[in-house]
Amino acid sequence: MPPSLDQDFVESQAMYTTAEYYQSILDNLMGGFLSVSLEGLVVYINPTAGKILHLPAIGALIGKDYAAALGGFPALCGVVREALATHQTVHRAEVSVMHGDAPLVIGYSTFQVKNRKGAYLGLGIIFQDLTFVQLKKP
Secondary structure (H helix, E strand, O other): OOHHHHHHHHHHHHHHHHHHHHHHHHHOOOOEEEEEEOOOEEEEEOHHHHHHHOOOOHHHHOOOEHHHHOOOOHHHHHHHHHHHHHOOOOOOEEEEEEEOOEEEEEEEEEEEEEOOOOOEEEEEEEEEEOHHHHHHOO
16 A cells, blocks of 8 residues: 555544544533534534433434424523524523423533634533422522
8 A cells, every 4th residue: 555545544544533532522421512503503412412301313403403403492492592693602501491391400501612713613502400409409
């Protein structure tokens, strides 16, 4: 094999390994993670987010409009809409959502996703189900 083909193979393997590593980090977060593009499309949603929101097929949500993907959670859609419109970062806020007839309290933070040149690409939301914590408060 010519040296350039070997180098191309090594570089492609490194890219795959790096991408897989980054995805594994997101997949193993203790909280839910959702990323939405500037166009309002779901870029990524981790398994924990699916568990918190009781979403059975998170893979099917990738590439869908966030409002359609999160249609059962209008308050959460509002958080995404506001973050996309204002590009503001939110630290440690809460929103109440309904899952069926059960209320959930979701604690969340939003952040801007920018490329290395500082161009805005979309947003990320990290969140947890605080329902049990809220129920234990006096």
